[in-house]
Amino acid sequence: MDDQTTKLLMKKVKKYRKWAESVFINPVYWKVNGKPYFMAGFLKNDKPAGTAYVTIGEDNREEAFEAQQKLALFADLSSSIFQIGEARLKVESAYYINPLNTAIAKEEGKVRQGRDAFAGLWDIQQKFNRLVKDFKHYYEHDVLAREHIIETDLAKVQETANRVNMYQYLTLTTLLSNNDEIRAFADFLESAKTEKQLERHQLDFVKGITENKDVMELSLAKLNMIVDEDLEKMEKLNYNYSAWKNKRIIDSQQKYVRYPK
Structure with missing residues (x-):
């Protein structure tokens, strides 16, 4: 993401930052109707405090929440993989x-x-x-x-x-x-x-x-895994089960979206 795009998106989301919070823009985007939507995160004491979903041009609430489903899922799971992975790789x-x-x-x-x-x-x-x-x-x-x-x-x-x-x-x-x-x-x-x-x-x-x-x-x-003696079958069962659980988690995170409302 180039500096101009970063400055533009930061200008949009900084107004929703609360006292003693920092804000970042995730560099990856999801396209909705041809428009790239980015996820911004608000942190307080290095812990997540809220999010915003913005595009370069005019923001649309329905588009933003569609992008939220994809961007939040990718960010959450990637973070989990790295967190667990870094500990075991040591x-x-x-x-x-x-x-x-x-x-x-x-x-x-x-x-x-x-x-x-x-x-x-x-x-x-x-x-x-x-x-x-x-x-x-x-x-x-x-x-x-x-x-x-x-x-x-x-x-x-x-x-x-x-x-x-x-x-x-x-x-x-x-x-x-x-x-x-x-x-x-x-x-x-x-x-x-x-x-x-x-x-x-x-x-x-x-x-x-x-x-x-x-x-x-x-x-x-x-x-909280579905257990089966056949490990290949177990992995497939849990992939579908995890997709269902992840959908519920991502849906529940919508209450922490500060923009758009």
């Missing part, structure tokens, strides 16, 4: 690889089960990392380059957000259903006499992911 590969490279005797049944569950978590983590990195590249080098989002972008962000939830679900269910086994694996790693001992923070990571089961159970409940 976990270094060595936290998984080094514990998994520790040899285990065949007779260590529970420990081996824990090791296998931990290997499953590493597999999920790798898939998750690829998903988020691919989305980040798409967002930065495709969406921000053209600025104009269309239906295929909405489909992509919903598919990505749904898959993020699937990976979160698989991570939490693995941790909960194999909690004792992963803890046994962590205890083994701590006591194992190996040629190269694991670093303390790597041991703490394996132990730490087994703690706070009540928090994990609450996080799983908050995902």
